[in-house]
Amino acid sequence: MDLNADLGEGFGIWRLGDDDALLDLVTSANVACGFHGGDPSTMRRVCAAAADRGVAIGAQVGYRDLAGFGRRRIEYAFTELRDEVTYQLGALDAFCRLFRTQVRYLKPHGALYHAAAVDESQAAALVAAVSGYDDQLPILCAPGSKLAQLAVGAGLRVVAEGFADRGYLSNGSLVPRTALGALVTDPEEVAARAVRMATERTVVAVDGTVIPCAVGSICLHGDTPGAVASAALVRAALLDAGVTPKPFV
Structure with a gap:
């Protein structure tokens, strides 16, 4: 089972989360590409640390929304979103290549993740970006989502993702972050x-x-409270259950 975490989401002098500690525990790193979080120096630092640990690097692409951390939905023209996703992929891949690795998959972030789950145009823009850039890149997304359906239809590999630290509604969607029960913060839980x-x-x-x-x-x-403690317990609990954490790529 792969363990992934959103990393490199700080910006300038601001750090968000403990990237280095999490890289010692996860098997895949979703690295922010500068639009919702991250910047060139942060991208370089996280790519270097991930490559050193053998952690797979994925491009966590988002809306151009640093102020809102990419959690505010934006209506995009298909071509504009396709090109902005391609731009983010290329930027992160450049830093990967400095450390003899490459972007191994794509995962949308925040509001883009949720929009692409239901909005055909935004999902199609993500699929077009990946197909045009490297059609061997898997897409990490919600199972059964519009993005997953279109990606499979385009011949792309889809990897279904679950959230151990987020609450779920009975229909399989995540509890909105503004609602009670959105976050699970107890590491044992x-x-x-x-x-x-x-x-x-x-x-x-x-x-x-x-x-x-x-x-x-x-x-x-x-970026959740107790993220490192939770990741450490998750890794240990999976091993105890006979499940080996390993990248899906």
Whole structure:
């Protein structure tokens, strides 16, 4: 089972999360590409650290929205979003190549992640960007989403993602961050949820409903309270359950 985390989301003198500590625990790093977070020096630093540890590097592409951390939905023309995603892919890949590695997959961030799950135009723009840049790049996204459907239709590899530190609604979508139960912050609970996803392929929604959750990668948000403690417990709990954390690429 792959463990991924959103990394490199600081900007300038501001750091968000403990990138180095998380890189010692996860198997894939979703690195911000400068639009919702990150900057060139941060991208270089995280790529160097990930390459040194053998962690797979993915491009976490987002809306051009530093002020809103990419969590505000933006309506884009198809061509503009396609080109901005391509731009972000290329920027991160340049830093990867400095350390004899490359971008291994793409994952949308924040509001773009949720928009692409239901909006055909935005999902199609992501698919077009990946197909044009490197059609061997997998897309990491929500299972059953519009993005997943279009990517499979275009011949791209899709890896389904689950969130051990986010609450789920009974329909399988995430609890909005503005609502009660959106975040799971207790490291032991996060670890238990991750093990359940990896072994039983299910997750318990906030109303107690048990819903399917067959995923190939589990996300641990680097900007949540106790992220490093949660990641450490998740890794240990998976190993105890006989599940080896390893990249999906």
